[in-house]
Amino acid sequence: MRCGGQDGFRSGKMGRMSAMTVIPVERRRRVAAAVKKAGAEALLVTHLPDVRYLTGFTGSSAALVVKGSGATMFTDGRYTAQAQAEVDGAKVEIVEKPAAVAACEFAVEEGVEKCAFDAAQTTVETLEKLAAGLPKKLRKKWFVPVSGLVAGLREVKDEVEQEKMREAAALGCRLFEEVLEEIHPGANEMEIALALEFMARLAGAERMSFETIVAGGERSALPHGRATNAKLPRRGFVTLDFGVVLDGYCSDMTRTVHLGAARKGEREVYDAVLDAQLAGVAAVEAGVTAAEVDEAARSVLVKAGLGEWFTHGTGHGVGLEIHEAPRLGKKREGVPDGKLKAGMVVTIEPGVYMPGKFGVRIEDTVLVTATGCEILTPTTKAWIEL
Numbered sequence: 001m002r003c004g005g006q007d008g009f010r011s012g013k014m015g016r017m018s019a020m021t022v023i024p025v026e027r028r029r030r031v032a033a034a035v036k037k038a039g040a041e042a043l044l045v046t047h048l049p050d051v052r053y054l055t056g057f058t059g060s061s062a063a064l065v066v067k068g069s070g071a072t073m074f075t076d077g078r079y080t081a082q083a084q085a086e087v088d089g090a091k092v093e094i095v096e097k098p099a100a101v102a103a104c105e106f107a108v109e110e111g112v113e114k115c116a117f118d119a120a121q122t123t124v125e126t127l128e129k130l131a132a133g134l135p136k137k138l139r140k141k142w143f144v145p146v147s148g149l150v151a152g153l154r155e156v157k158d159e160v161e162q163e164k165m166r167e168a169a170a171l172g173c174r175l176f177e178e179v180l181e182e183i184h185p186g187a188n189e190m191e192i193a194l195a196l197e198f199m200a201r202l203a204g205a206e207r208m209s210f211e212t213i214v215a216g217g218e219r220s221a222l223p224h225g226r227a228t229n230a231k232l233p234r235r236g237f238v239t240l241d242f243g244v245v246l247d248g249y250c251s252d253m254t255r256t257v258h259l260g261a262a263r264k265g266e267r268e269v270y271d272a273v274l275d276a277q278l279a280g281v282a283a284v285e286a287g288v289t290a291a292e293v294d295e296a297a298r299s300v301l302v303k304a305g306l307g308e309w310f311t312h313g314t315g316h317g318v319g320l321e322i323h324e325a326p327r328l329g330k331k332r333e334g335v336p337d338g339k340l341k342a343g344m345v346v347t348i349e350p351g352v353y354m355p356g357k358f359g360v361r362i363e364d365t366v367l368v369t370a371t372g373c374e375i376l377t378p379t380t381k382a383w384i385e386l
Helices: 025-038 048-055 077-086 099-109 124-132 150-154 158-181 189-202 219-220 264-284 290-301
Strands: 044-045 063-067 070-075 091-094 117-119 145-148 213-216 236-242 244-246 253-259 314-316 324-330 345-348 351-354 357-362 364-368 373-375
Touching: 025 044, 025 048, 044 099, 044 314, 048 063, 048 070, 048 219, 063 099, 063 357, 070 077, 070 099, 070 236, 077 091, 091 219, 099 124, 099 189, 117 150, 124 150, 124 244, 124 357, 150 290, 150 324, 158 189, 158 236, 158 253, 189 213, 189 236, 213 219, 219 236, 219 357, 236 357, 253 357, 264 290, 264 345, 264 357, 264 364, 290 345, 290 364, 324 345
Parallel strands: 044 117, 070 091, 117 145
Antiparallel strands: 044 063, 063 070, 213 236, 236 253, 314 324, 314 345, 345 364, 351 357, 364 373
């Protein structure tokens, strides 16, 4: 019975808080098939983005057991009404003990002899505590480690997710256009970031996807130059990297603008980064590898004599989390050479960072399609001089 039905809640009857999110049945079918392939009878899900992906639940404490076509979620009394309002496709149990412990006990009661768990999200300490609560005869062989089983399925976004990500990205684009009015010589980086975040919340964002980056002048050479109380220079680059969360899904974009007239070499570096970014976007297509996309962007900067200043991968997946698989980087750096699939959402964000001088990064989020990609962040990338 689903949460929301009068029999689906052990804690008693509660009125609905809001409309339930409808989770596509296909998600649970794919999980069930993957669990069976891993040689297990059930899957213990404790990573909250994975729980949300499979049930719609947004609370901060939950564990889920997926067994065949069924699923049961465990949470505590703080979330009785919230779970009733949000959870789709799973029974809900309100428990006093830790959710993961209750989930394991439930699976044993259901006769599960092999239970998969996400080894990438479960610490050794947690696993030991969970195993200690099992019957002695099950402790050594009950848990079956799998790495990123649900996360792997989340790489390809369904139509519902794609539309949510379009909306989040569109909001980010509007915010960039509005925040340009706040950028001027002497402006405080932190104040610009706060203005952007205030506008985001007023526009309906749940939160920012990550700590907003506003980095001016020499600080633009910091790839993760989060906003400080530093004042923007009279002349120089300003990099803005930010994202918003709408209905759980993240957006991500970077634009670099210039205050005052460009100094020698600055415009050339900007144009080279833009060419690299456009080349990376043009390379995106279902069937190409992550390393091929990285090479398409990186080779442009290498040819321009700027390759040594491009110090990170070309992009990463985005979704319920700001950094998801796949990672787009050099093959020799250990990046999986898997092929992109239609429905993946990734960033393309080459950059050049010259310590003590300046930095430039341009980033779009794109949706991979069978014949190329859809740019979700189409705001101008042309040179902007303020």
